[in-house]
Amino acid sequence: MDSKFTKPYNPTENESAIYELWEKSGYFTPENLPNATEGPFTIIMPPPNANGQIHAGHALFVTLEDIMIRYKRMKGFKTLWLPGTDHAGFETQVVYEKKLEKEGRSRFNMDRDKLHAEIIDFVQTYKKATEDGLRKLGASCDWTREKFTLDPDIIQTVYDTFKQMFDDGLIYRGKRIVNWCTKHQTSLSDLETLSENRKDKLYYIQYGPLVVATVRPETMFGDVAVAVNPNDERYKQYLGQELEVQTPIGKMKLKVIADEAVEKDFGTGALKITPAHDANDFEIGQRHNLPTIEVIDCYGKLNEKTGKYVGMKINEAREAVVKDLTEMGLLLKTEDYEHNVAICYKCGRIIEPRIIPQWFVKMDQLAQKAIVAVREKKIRIIPNHQEKIFCHWLDNIRDWNISRQIVWGIPIPAKLCEKCDYAIVDIENKKTICPECGGKLIKDSDTFDTWFSSGQWPYATLGYPDSNDFKTYYPTDVMNTASDIIFFWVARMVMFGFYRTGQIPFHTVYLHGLVRDAKNQKMSKSKNNVIDPTVIAEKYGTDALRMALVVGNTPGTDMALAEDKIKGYKHFANKIWNITRFILENSPKQEELNIDLTPIDEKILAEFRALTANVTNDMENFRFHLASEKIYQYAWHTLADVILEESKPIIFGKEETDRLSRIKILNVILLDLLKLLHPFMPFLTETIWQDLPQVKEEMLLVTRWPE
RNA sequence: GGGCGGUUAGCUCAGUUGGCUAGAGCGUAUCGUUGACGUCGAUAAGGUCACAGGUUCGAGCCCUGUACCGCCCACCA
Numbered sequence: 001m002d003s004k005f006t007k008p009y010n011p012t013e014n015e016s017a018i019y020e021l022w023e024k025s026g027y028f029t030p031e032n033l034p035n036a037t038e039g040p041f042t043i044i045m046p047p048p049n050a051n052g053q054i055h056a057g058h059a060l061f062v063t064l065e066d067i068m069i070r071y072k073r074m075k076g077f078k079t080l081w082l083p084g085t086d087h088a089g090f091e092t093q094v095v096y097e098k099k100l101e102k103e104g105r106s107r108f109n110m111d112r113d114k115l116h117a118e119i120i121d122f123v124q125t126y127k128k129a130t131e132d133g134l135r136k137l138g139a140s141c142d143w144t145r146e147k148f149t150l151d152p153d154i155i156q157t158v159y160d161t162f163k164q165m166f167d168d169g170l171i172y173r174g175k176r177i178v179n180w181c182t183k184h185q186t187s188l189s190d191l192e193t194l195s196e197n198r199k200d201k202l203y204y205i206q207y208g209p210l211v212v213a214t215v216r217p218e219t220m221f222g223d224v225a226v227a228v229n230p231n232d233e234r235y236k237q238y239l240g241q242e243l244e245v246q247t248p249i250g251k252m253k254l255k256v257i258a259d260e261a262v263e264k265d266f267g268t269g270a271l272k273i274t275p276a277h278d279a280n281d282f283e284i285g286q287r288h289n290l291p292t293i294e295v296i297d298c299y300g301k302l303n304e305k306t307g308k309y310v311g312m313k314i315n316e317a318r319e320a321v322v323k324d325l326t327e328m329g330l331l332l333k334t335e336d337y338e339h340n341v342a343i344c345y346k347c348g349r350i351i352e353p354r355i356i357p358q359w360f361v362k363m364d365q366l367a368q369k370a371i372v373a374v375r376e377k378k379i380r381i382i383p384n385h386q387e388k389i390f391c392h393w394l395d396n397i398r399d400w401n402i403s404r405q406i407v408w409g410i411p412i413p414a415k416l417c418e419k420c421d422y423a424i425v426d427i428e429n430k431k432t433i434c435p436e437c438g439g440k441l442i443k444d445s446d447t448f449d450t451w452f453s454s455g456q457w458p459y460a461t462l463g464y465p466d467s468n469d470f471k472t473y474y475p476t477d478v479m480n481t482a483s484d485i486i487f488f489w490v491a492r493m494v495m496f497g498f499y500r501t502g503q504i505p506f507h508t509v510y511l512h513g514l515v516r517d518a519k520n521q522k523m524s525k526s527k528n529n530v531i532d533p534t535v536i537a538e539k540y541g542t543d544a545l546r547m548a549l550v551v552g553n554t555p556g557t558d559m560a561l562a563e564d565k566i567k568g569y570k571h572f573a574n575k576i577w578n579i580t581r582f583i584l585e586n587s588p589k590q591e592e593l594n595i596d597l598t599p600i601d602e603k604i605l606a607e608f609r610a611l612t613a614n615v616t617n618d619m620e621n622f623r624f625h626l627a628s629e630k631i632y633q634y635a636w637h638t639l640a641d642v643i644l645e646e647s648k649p650i651i652f653g654k655e656e657t658d659r660l661s662r663i664k665i666l667n668v669i670l671l672d673l674l675k676l677l678h679p680f681m682p683f684l685t686e687t688i689w690q691d692l693p694q695v696k697e698e699m700l701l702v703t704r705w706p707e
Numbered sequence: 708g709g710g711c712g713g714u715u716a717g718c719u720c721a722g723u724u725g726g727c728u729a730g731a732g733c734g735u736a737u738c739g740u741u742g743a744c745g746u747c748g749a750u751a752a753g754g755u756c757a758c759a760g761g762u763u764c765g766a767g768c769c770c771u772g773u774a775c776c777g778c779c780c781a782c783c784a
Contacts, residue, residue, distance in 0.1 A: 008746070195781080202784080214784060227784095266783045273784095280782040340781085353782095389711065393780070484779090518719080552720050552731075557712085558777090560719055564733055571746040582743030623723070629731070644743075652742085 004691055005584060009577035011541025011570070014687045019135055022686070027702050028142045030078040034702055041077035042476040043069060044458050044506075045141060046489070047084035047149060050126045051092040054133030056515040056523060056549075056561060057482060059533035062137040063546045064512060064624065065480050069140055070679035071619050074705040080473050082461055083134060084147040085127045089409035089450030090192070094184065094346050096122055096408070108185070112407055112445075119408050136534055138542050138682050140701070145469075147461045149453055150410065157460040158453045159413050159427045161500055166425045170362045170499075171402075173414075173423040177275075177282040178401050180354040181344040182300035186405040187358055188344065189449055190398060191488055193351050195340040202337035203322060204268065206330040207254065208243035210235070213267025215337060216277070217325065218317040220247055221306045222295040223254055225273040227284055230258035232269050248324035249307035259284050279353050292355055300352055314352070357421065358403040359412060359446075366495040367394040373494060373504055381509045382622055383556040386486060393487050402449045409447030416444050455492030458505035465501075476506045483511035483556055510622055511556050515549070518562035536566060543681035544569035550680060551628045572632060573684045576677070579640055580688050583666045586651050587694075598661045604643060605665050608634075608672065612706050615676055628680050635673060643669075667694060672706040 026032040030040065043065050048058055065081060073079040096119050097107055107115055127148065134141070147154060165171040178187040200215045207226055214220075226243060228235040238256040245252050254272075261284055262271050275285030276292040285292065295305050302309045302317045309317045325331040342351040371391045373379045381387045403412060413427045419439030424431060432441050453460075458479070462470040475497075481489060490509055497505030516522055517529040524530065536545050547569035553559045597605065611634050618627035643666075650662045671692070678685040678700050689700035697703045 005743090008744080212784080216784080261782080261784095263783050271784055278782080278784075280784070283782075337784095339783085342782095383712095385711065389779075392710070396780080487780095520719080554721075557720090562719070562733080565719075567746085568732060571744095574746050575744065578744035578746090580743085585743070618723080621723075625721075626723075629721070633731075640744085641748075645741095645748085648741080 005577065005581040009541075009574045009684065009687075011543060011573065011683060012538055015136075015138075015537075015542055015683045018683050018686050018690075019138065021690075022140060022699070022701055023135075023143070025699060025701070027073075027699070028081070028140050029144055030080045030142065033073065033078060035704075036076055036078040038072075038075065038077040040080060040473050041069075041072040042080045042082070042473040043478050043480065044461055044476050045081060045083045045139075046479075046481045047086040047147070047454070047457070048130050048134075049088035049091055050085040050123045050130055050148075051088055051095045052126060054130055054137075054533060056531045056533055058130075058133065059137055059536075059545060060512055060515050060549050060553075061480055061482070062134060062139050063549045064510065065478075066137070066139055066141075066546075066682070067550065067624055067679040068478055068480070068622075070682060070701070071705065073140070073701070074675065074678065074703060076704065080145070081139070081141040082145050082147065083131075083139065083141040083143060084149070084457070084461060085130055086454060087123060087149045087408065087450070089447060090184075090186070090188075090346075090404060090406060091450070092119065092123060093406045093408040097184075107407070116407050133534055136537055136542060138546070140682070145461075149450075149457075153463065154453065154456075154460045155410055157464060158410055158448070158456055161456055161496065162413060162448075162452075163425050163427055165361065165499070170366070171359060172362065173357055173359050175355055175357045176360070176401075177279050177353045177355050178358055179342060179351045180298065180356070181347065181349060182298065182352055183347045183349050184344065184406075185298060187354075187356065187401055187403060188351070189401050189451075192345050193342040194345045194348075196343045196348070197338060198341050200337050200339065202267065202335040203325075203331060204333035204335075205272075205325060206332060207245045207270070207272065210238065210243065210256075210270045211268045211332055212270045212272040214272055215339070216274070216318070217321045218302065218306075218309070218314060219274045219277045219295060220272065220321070221249065221252075221302075221309075222274045222276050222293040223252065223272045224275060224285065224290045224293060225255045225257050225288065227257050227259045227262050227271045227273050228269060229262045229264045230260065232262075232264045235270060246328065246330060248321060248328065249309075257284075257288050257290075259287065276355050277353055282353070282355070294355065296352060296354075298354065314350075357416075357423075358401050359414070359423075361400040361402055361452075363397045363399055363495075366499060367397045367491075369498045370394055370491060370494040373498070379494065379504050379507065379509060382511065383554075386483065386509075386511055386556065390486060390491060394491060400449075402452045403444075403446040404449055405445075406447055409450060410453055412444045412446050412448055414444040415441035418442055451488050451492055454489060455496045456500070458493055458497060459501050474501065475504050478508045478510055479506040480510040480512065483513060486511060508622075512553075513556055513558035516558055516560050518560055518564075520558075520560045531561060531563075536563075540566045540570040541573055541683065543573050543684045546682075547572065547628060547632070547680055550624050551632065553625050555622065555625075572636065573681060575636055575640060576673075576681075576684060577688065579635065579644065580670060580692075582644060583663075583670050584693075587663055587667055588660075595657060595660050595664065597665060598658055601661045601665045605668065607638075608669050612672065612676065616705070619679075624680075631673070631676050631680070635677070639669065639673070671695070674700060675703060675706050678703075 069079050069081045179193050180187055202213050202215055203217050204211050204213050239258055241256050243254050245254055273281045273284055275282045275290055276294045295303055297303045300314050302312050304310050371394050374387050374390055415424050415426045415431050417434035417439045420437040422434050422436040434441055458476055462474050464470045493505050544566050548566040615627045615630055647662050650658050674685045686700045
């Protein structure tokens with residue numbers, strides 16, 4: 001017997017060599033598969049951000065996708081799992097800014113090109129680390145097709161989409177109110193803001209004959225009207241009138257308008273309208289053709305239109321204005337007030353709504369098609385209840401701001417007129433004169449929201465429109481990703497997919513939950529509870545980690561990952577190892593096993609076949625948490641605890657037919673068990689497979705799944 | 708303000724179309740140096756399946772309501 005099996009199983013001794021064996025075989029590339037009798041099966045990997053260490057969430061998605069891919073490969077499908085990494089625009093820029101801050105530097109006094117070059121270097125390092133991490137986790141993906149979100153062909157696809165959408169009127173440049181982060185100096189999409197409950201004051205201020213209630217008295221200098229509900233009897237007499245309003249810096253004139261958006265019962269029922277600094281007011285302003293007066297600058301400070309308050313930060317200015325109003329007798333009442341405010345999802349600072357020209361995507365039509373696809377089950381979302389969430393979001397979607405004032409990203413291929421603000425798409429970068437006014441055109445310095453490009457990932461990576469890959473592998477089969485990016489990413493992929501290819505991008509969306517720590521807390525650096533999967537893999541083996549991530553983890557549900565659980569599956573790996581040893585030790589040469597089975601062995605074998613069918617059924621229905629547990633239970637508590645124990649007297653006994661029959665089925669079960677287990681514990685099973693004397697196929701990786 | 712999920716053994720969680728005498732892992736207790744494995748084995752304790760109604764021959768699972776926990780969405784200043 002091979003001496004290898006006499007020692008306990010040592011994962012770290014074997015894993016990298018096994019991975020190398022697979023990778024060198026070329027079987028990760030579907031075209032090289034020896035007997036792919038079935039059609040294509042495709043998963044496009046959600047590209048990890050190339051800006052940090054690989055974490056437990058990556059380990060989970062790699063495990064799930066690798067399970068699907070390995071299973072389908074063994075089923076004879078032409079399996080493509082296309083890997084990639086993401087430049088992750090704003091996310092990476094924020095990470096890099098933090099690094100700059102630590103070094104006492106700032107992006108705002110750096111040359112644009114220098115900053116860009118530095119981030120490229122930074123990303124390259126992490127890109128490499130991410131790729132290594134994926135290999136360590138056993139990802140059987142096709143590295144020959146690896147993509148990066150800034151590859152020239154990807155950018156070209158993104159540009160073509162931008163142009164086409166612009167020509168179709170689905171993209172427009174508009175001067176509209178957007179979410180502005182005063183720290184990061186960029187606008188953000190609605191998804192990139194969070195809302196936070198805050199306790200503020202509600203101030204009742206005398207506005208001429210009326211009283212308005214506001215939490216932001218410092219914006220009063222940007223007021224252009226006072227709005228009331230059209231059915232509010234109290235104010236009917238004032239409609240259309242111009243009020244003379246006293247402020248600490250002089251008098252201003254405000255028209256009284258009527259708008260349905262004003263609630264009669266809130267505050268005094270009279271609302272001051274500041275279109276330049278409030279999204280709601282902006283829309284009211286649009287409806288009534290009101291002008292806009294900006295009084296707060298991009299740093300969140302009051303500007304020269306506010307007289308003596310110029311240069312003050314918003315909070316300072318608020319206090320100062322309140323103090324002055326009080327002294328002037330214009331502040332009538334102050335109430336405690338609890339409300340939600342939008343904050344930047346990265347730094348938590350309050351979003352300052354600002355009016356700046358940005359590129360927007362019109363969402364209505366795109367969204368409706370995506371909703372129909374899901375409602376009609378052309379796209380299936382697992383877990384099912386996410387379909388409702390998906391559709392609800394799309395049903396209430398607003399136009400999407402895709403411009404970002406950051407360096408790290410795909411530049412928007414557009415020109416802007418210095419004189420008249422005319423905007424034009426210019427992918428070839430050739431236009432210099434404004435067709436409207438003859439003014440000089442300058443390049444738009446903004447970059448795309450990273451999701452504008454990653455939303456096109458499924459067809460962009462496959463070389464849409466003309467490549468063979470696109471024709472062969474699109475629409476793809478499964479999109480597996482974390483449920484928290486269903487809107488950011490999944491919804492956008494569906495919309496873009498329809499728009500550009502006329503087809504769904506994938507048939508099934510499999511959403512997984514978050515990996516939390518043993519105490520069910522979110523992993524975070526500050527809590528020091530982050531599990532580094534590569535460290536865990538070193539300690540317990542990748543297979544043990546994979547099992548721990550899969551067994552009992554239902555789709556869409558967050559899971560608690562305890563080190564003890566991982567340790568348990570290390571023991572399981574050793575158990576399989578020793579089952580193998582026991583069977584091999586007691587197996588004579590193969591030719592002696594050409595005998596009929598005893599009735600009891602027939603029964604044992606039938607039970608195993610039933611398990612196989614059961615597991616296969618689970619695999620087909622994405623119930624990996626059940627499939628893995630069933631294999632575990634069978635291997636340990638049926639095969640090892642019962643069958644092997646009962647086999648000892650038979651094997652060491654004198655009844656030759658019983659003995660050979662038993663040995664025969666043990667060998668059959670062992671081989672098939674390794675196959676069932678392979679998608680879950682690929683390293684262990686392949687390591688064993690490579691040393692089995694009775695094995696004919698060169699690699700378990702491409703062996704047929706048992707029927 | 709809307710929506711979604713959860714509540715099952717001490718802990719973490721499974722439980723597929725209602726058939727369950729409700730399971731697993733870890734933990735706990737007792738026993739076992741058997742010629743695969745002590746990274747082991749055997750045995751055991753531990754549950755009104757959140758609560759209250761209902762449907763059904765039968766409910767952890769379906770329906771109605773309640774409570775608590777978590778999450779998401781939302782332009783009443």
